[in-house]
Amino acid sequence: MSEPPVWDVLIAGAGPAGSELAWRLAQQGQRVLLLDPLQDLQRQAFSSAALPLAAVEQFGIPDHVVAARWDRWQLIGPDETSRLWQGQSCLGAVLDFGALRCWMARRASAAGAQLDLGWRAEGSEPDGADGLQTQLRGAGGEVRSVRSRFVVDATGQRRALIGEDQASLVCGAGVEWLLRVDPLAWQRWSSRLSFVLGSRWVPQGYGWVFPMRPGELKLGVCRLEDPGRRQPPLHRLIQTLMQRLEIQPQEVLDRHGGLIRSSIDRREPHQRGRLLALGDAVSTANLLGGEGIRYALASAAVLAPLLNSALEGDQSALDRYPAQLRRQLGWRWSLSGRLARRTWLGLRSRRADARLQRLLTGLEASASAEALSQLLFDYRFERYGLRALPYLLGWR
Ligand SMILES: Cc1cc2nc3c(=O)[nH]c(=O)nc-3n(C[C@H](O)[C@H](O)[C@H](O)COP(=O)(O)OP(=O)(O)OC[C@H]3O[C@@H](n4cnc5c(N)ncnc54)[C@H](O)[C@@H]3O)c2cc1C
Numbered sequence: 001m002s003e004p005p006v007w008d009v010l011i012a013g014a015g016p017a018g019s020e021l022a023w024r025l026a027q028q029g030q031r032v033l034l035l036d037p038l039q040d041l042q043r044q045a046f047s048s049a050a051l052p053l054a055a056v057e058q059f060g061i062p063d064h065v066v067a068a069r070w071d072r073w074q075l076i077g078p079d080e081t082s083r084l085w086q087g088q089s090c091l092g093a094v095l096d097f098g099a100l101r102c103w104m105a106r107r108a109s110a111a112g113a114q115l116d117l118g119w120r121a122e123g124s125e126p127d128g129a130d131g132l133q134t135q136l137r138g139a140g141g142e143v144r145s146v147r148s149r150f151v152v153d154a155t156g157q158r159r160a161l162i163g164e165d166q167a168s169l170v171c172g173a174g175v176e177w178l179l180r181v182d183p184l185a186w187q188r189w190s191s192r193l194s195f196v197l198g199s200r201w202v203p204q205g206y207g208w209v210f211p212m213r214p215g216e217l218k219l220g221v222c223r224l225e226d227p228g229r230r231q232p233p234l235h236r237l238i239q240t241l242m243q244r245l246e247i248q249p250q251e252v253l254d255r256h257g258g259l260i261r262s263s264i265d266r267r268e269p270h271q272r273g274r275l276l277a278l279g280d281a282v283s284t285a286n287l288l289g290g291e292g293i294r295y296a297l298a299s300a301a302v303l304a305p306l307l308n309s310a311l312e313g314d315q316s317a318l319d320r321y322p323a324q325l326r327r328q329l330g331w332r333w334s335l336s337g338r339l340a341r342r343t344w345l346g347l348r349s350r351r352a353d354a355r356l357q358r359l360l361t362g363l364e365a366s367a368s369a370e371a372l373s374q375l376l377f378d379y380r381f382e383r384y385g386l387r388a389l390p391y392l393l394g395w396r
Helices: 016-027 053-058 097-110 183-189 234-244 293-311 315-346 350-366 369-376
Strands: 007-012 032-036 050-052 066-070 072-076 082-086 092-095 114-117 119-126 132-138 143-153 170-180 192-197 205-211 216-224 251-262 275-277
Touching (some): 007 119, 007 293, 016 032, 016 097, 016 293, 050 053, 053 092, 072 369, 092 097, 097 114, 170 315, 183 216, 205 234
Parallel strands (some): 032 114, 143 275
Antiparallel strands (some): 072 082, 170 216, 192 205
16 A cells, blocks of 8 residues: 655645645645745746736735836837826736745745745656655756645646647747836836837737836737747847837846747646646636736635645535636636737738727727726726627727
C-alpha cells in the first residue's frame, strides 16, 4: 500500500489564481504546496494589471500593490483625435503586477501554505485511488516527485498540466514596455486609462498608455492573431505608437509581454480525475478588454469551497465547479468574449475605422466616464440598445 499523500493540494502556478486558491485553502487548514518556476515573483511582470475599483475593493488589494489610480478614460483614434471622459471619483487602479504576485504568495505562506519557487510541474499521474504523483523540475534541472490528494493547474494560458486543444484557442498577443519619462510627460498620461484604437494605429488590436508610479508609464499593444493575414511585429507597433504619441522615454526599464488565450465558449474540461484547473488555464481571461486578473481571482473563490468539501469527503462537490464558475462569470462575460473575436479581427480597414469613429463620437456625446466603465468593464452593452450592437460592432 502506498503512503498517504503528504500534501492535500499541490498548486502549480503562483499567479493571481494559484496564490488566491492557496491562501483560501490554507486558511481552512488544508496542507497546500504552491510552486512556480519563477525564482522571484517580481520578475516577468507581464500584465498591465488595470482593474476597476470594485475589483480592487472586492479582493482586498492593498495600497502598496497599487501603482496608480485613475478617474478618467482617454480614447485616441481612429485618426489623431483624442477624447477624454472625466469621472466624479476614482474609477480604478493600475497595479504593479510583480508586487501583486509577491503579496499574494506571501499571504498564502502566512496562512500556512508552503511556497516553493524555482520549481516547474511537468506532469501529474494518478497514484492509487486517493492521490496523484506530480513530477517537478527545479531551476538547476533537478527532478523530484510529489504526492498529493489533488493537483490544481494554475499555470495560466500555458495549461501545463490540464492540456489543451490548441486548434480551439483564440490567441491575443501583447507586448508592453515600462518607460521612465520626465514629470511633465508623466503628468500628461496620469490619472487615466488611455487606449489607442483604429487600424492605422494597431490593426486587429489596440494600444494603451497606463500610468505607473510617478515618472513611469506602461505603453503596450495587443492584437488577436489572425492566421489568414501577415501582421506587423508587435515591437514595431510599439515604436510607432511611441513616436506618434510623442512619448520620449528617458529609459526603457523593462520589456515584457505574453499571450491571452481563450476557448471563448469555455467548454474545455475543468477537471480530469483529481486534477483541476482554474484562471487562464480554463479561459477565464476576457479577450474583449484583454483582462483576466479579477476573473482568475473569482475562479479561485469559486473552486476553494468545493475543493474543501472534496477534501472532507464529498468528492461530488467538484462536479458543480464548471457550472458555478460559468454563473459567476455571467452572461455579459460570455457575450463580450464572443464579440472580442469579431471586434478586433475586423478592425483592419477604413470601413471598420469609420464605424469606430461613429461609435466614439456617439459615446462622446452621450456617455459619462462612469458609463464608459460600465461598458468596458461590466459589458453593459444594452444601455446602448442590444439591437444597435451588431451595427456598432460591424456585424451588419
Ligand atoms: C500583455 C498583457 C496585458 C494584460 N493586461 C491586463 C490588465 O490590464 N488587466 C487584467 O486584469 N488582466 C490583464 N492581463 C491578463 C492577466 O494578466 C491574466 O489573465 C492573469 O494574470 C491570469 O492569472 P492566472 O493566475 O490564471 O495565470 P498567470 O498570471 O499566467 O500565472 C500562471 C503562473 O504559472 C506559472 N507557471 C507556468 N508554467 C508552470 C509550470 N509548468 N509549473 C508551475 N507553474 C507554472 C507562471 O510562472 C505564472 O506565475 C494581461 C495579459 C497580458 C499578456
